[in-house]
Amino acid sequence: MDMEQVNSMDFGEFVDVFGNVIERCPLIAAAVWSQRPFSGLEDLEKHFSAFIDALPQSGQEGILRCHPDLAGRELQRGTLTAESQREQSSAGLTSLGAEERLQLAELNARYRARFGFPFVLAARLRDRDAVLRELARRLHRPPAQELRTALGEVKKIGRLRLADLLGGDPARL
Numbered sequence: 362m363d364m365e366q367v368n369s370m371d372f373g374e375f376v377d378v379f380g381n382v383i384e385r386c387p388l389i390a391a392a393v394w395s396q397r398p399f400s401g402l403e404d405l406e407k408h409f410s411a412f413i414d415a416l417p418q419s420g421q422e423g424i425l426r427c428h429p430d431l432a433g434r435e436l437q438r439g440t441l442t443a444e445s446q447r448e449q450s451s452a453g454l455t456s457l458g459a460e461e462r463l464q465l466a467e468l469n470a471r472y473r474a475r476f477g478f479p480f481v482l483a484a485r486l487r488d489r490d491a492v493l494r495e496l497a498r499r500l501h502r503p504p505a506q507e508l509r510t511a512l513g514e515v516k517k518i519g520r521l522r523l524a525d526l527l528g529g530d531p532a533r534l
């Protein structure tokens with residue numbers, strides 16, 4: 362898909378295509394559409410990020426709460442979005458042993474209890490050991506710092522999903 366196609370999309374087409382760039386937050390694509398025309402992948406990504414940055418903290422935490430846990434119930438039940446399913450399986454989270462899954466579930470629960478939102482990380486860029494390591498490490502971060510880190514991961518996930526949609530090379534973003 363090239364930028365001419367993107368810039369000629371009506372609202373419905375744009376949200377159909379880009380509605381899950383930020384997991385389960387089609388509102389963001391709906392808002393970004395009105396910023397068209399876009400000069401390229403980075404310009405699109407900049408508008409998605411700017412929308413997130415402009416939200417009040419309650420809105421930013423709401424975005425995080427729209428993310429399914431890593432290797433959580435939704436993965437077990439098969440109710441993840443296609444993008445999440447791909448990302449979580451690429452990090453090896455679909456083939457965890459019972460012990461590892463339990464450990465991750467326990468850390469996720471502690472993280473959510475401490476911060477009030479789920480642990481979010483761009484799973485496609487990590488393997489399962491890194492997920493556990495990152496979760497254990499970030500669990501003790503000050504809340505304000507952790508909110509910024511988590512939103513940074515949301516943006517990384519969004520950038521990778523945009524690159525998939527536009528056929529770009531994520532490494533070159």
Ligand SMILES: NC(=O)NC1=NC(=O)NC1=O
Nearest residue numbers: 445448480481482483484
């Ligand atoms: N809690 C999460 O980090 N979820 C996810 N990260 C990804 O990269 N895909 C997800 O579903």
